[in-house]
Amino acid sequence: MSGPAAPHVPVLLRPLLAAVAPVRGLWLDGTFGAGGYARGLLDAGAACVIGVDRDPSVFVMADAWKNQYGDRLRMVHGTFDRMDEHAGEPLDGIVLDLGVSSMQLDQAERGFSFTRDGPLDMRMSQQGESARDLVNTASESTLADILFHYGEERASRRIARAIVRKRTEAPIETTAELASIVAACLPRPKPGQSHPATRSFQAIRIAVNTEFEQLVAGLEAAERALKPGGRLAVVTFHSLEDRVVKRFLQQRSGTGGSGSRHAPDIPTEAPRFRLLSRRGISPDDEELVTNPRARSARLRVAERLDAPAGPVDRTVLGLPAPALGERQG
Numbered sequence: 001m002s003g004p005a006a007p008h009v010p011v012l013l014r015p016l017l018a019a020v021a022p023v024r025g026l027w028l029d030g031t032f033g034a035g036g037y038a039r040g041l042l043d044a045g046a047a048c049v050i051g052v053d054r055d056p057s058v059f060v061m062a063d064a065w066k067n068q069y070g071d072r073l074r075m076v077h078g079t080f081d082r083m084d085e086h087a088g089e090p091l092d093g094i095v096l097d098l099g100v101s102s103m104q105l106d107q108a109e110r111g112f113s114f115t116r117d118g119p120l121d122m123r124m125s126q127q128g129e130s131a132r133d134l135v136n137t138a139s140e141s142t143l144a145d146i147l148f149h150y151g152e153e154r155a156s157r158r159i160a161r162a163i164v165r166k167r168t169e170a171p172i173e174t175t176a177e178l179a180s181i182v183a184a185c186l187p188r189p190k191p192g193q194s195h196p197a198t199r200s201f202q203a204i205r206i207a208v209n210t211e212f213e214q215l216v217a218g219l220e221a222a223e224r225a226l227k228p229g230g231r232l233a234v235v236t237f238h239s240l241e242d243r244v245v246k247r248f249l250q251q252r253s254g255t256g257g258s259g260s261r262h263a264p265d266i267p268t269e270a271p272r273f274r275l276l277s278r279r280g281i282s283p284d285d286e287e288l289v290t291n292p293r294a295r296s297a298r299l300r301v302a303e304r305l306d307a308p309a310g311p312v313d314r315t316v317l318g319l320p321a322p323a324l325g326e327r328q329g
């Protein structure tokens with residue numbers, strides 16, 4: 001596929017670099033993609049960046065520019081929930097850019113976008129169950145749960161019912177087919193509103209790639225991998241994943257609140273992180289002009305302290321019900 005060398009514009013790169021300055025030592029980019037964050041970190045002074053991605057195609061795309069960094073850039077095909085294993089040594093910093101990249105959305109053959117007709121795939125790793133498999137085999141109640149909890153789609157049951165009805169006639173094979181089914185269940189959007197299939201496509205993509213399970217395991221891995229003083233920067237693109245990151249950092253920094261005054265006291269643990277941004281950092285007007293896709297992005301940054309790493313209580317993170325193993329009938 002021809003095109004520019006770096007089709008994905010790294011969101012919130014300027015405020016990220018400012019928040020983690022000075023950039024030095026060994027960093028890991030757990031969602032390498034087109035390499036925008038890795039390049040930004042290397043140019044800002046990182047001694048070395050380990051680029052991790054579960055999509056093998058991204059490393060081929062990096063061939064056009066990777067040699068300018070020599071052995072300062074190492075690339076690993078894998079998932080960021082094992083970043084401590086991929087690094088092999090304590091890290092000075094970690095950056096995670098969650099969700100699907102512009103690069104993947106722009107490739108019709110990857111099946112992520114309802115605006116580009118292609119096979120119904122959505123697999124970031126290009127392995128395992130695809131969106132086609134899920135849409136054509138999951139029960140109506142499971143589909144409704146996924147659409148409601150991962151997409152916050154209020155018409156989830158109506159859409160799930162329409163999907164099941166349509167697939168009895170013939171398998172649903174393409175993004176255009178699925179988008180048409182969803183759009184027929186919803187009112188025509190008003191000018192300026194998002195496409196009717198936006199929430200459903202987000203939900204199915206999250207389910208196919210087990211994104212919330214990966215996210216929590218990845219945050220735990222980041223806690224294990226960072227050395228004291230190391231920086232964690234996470235960019236989110238929708239409220240569901242931002243809520244999980246926010247609550248994780250609140251809990252691990254001891255700023256999550258004490259709960260009800262009527263409940264018994266809960267023993268407090270030594271904080272593992274210090275928040276460097278109390279609120280999520282949003283893109284400024286300048287960035288929105290050059291990259292409109294950044295409008296929903298939020299950046300959260302924290303510094304690793306010296307308390308030992310440990311598992312997090314998933315029930316306090318605000319995970320959607322399917323990610324907790326629950327099903328709504």
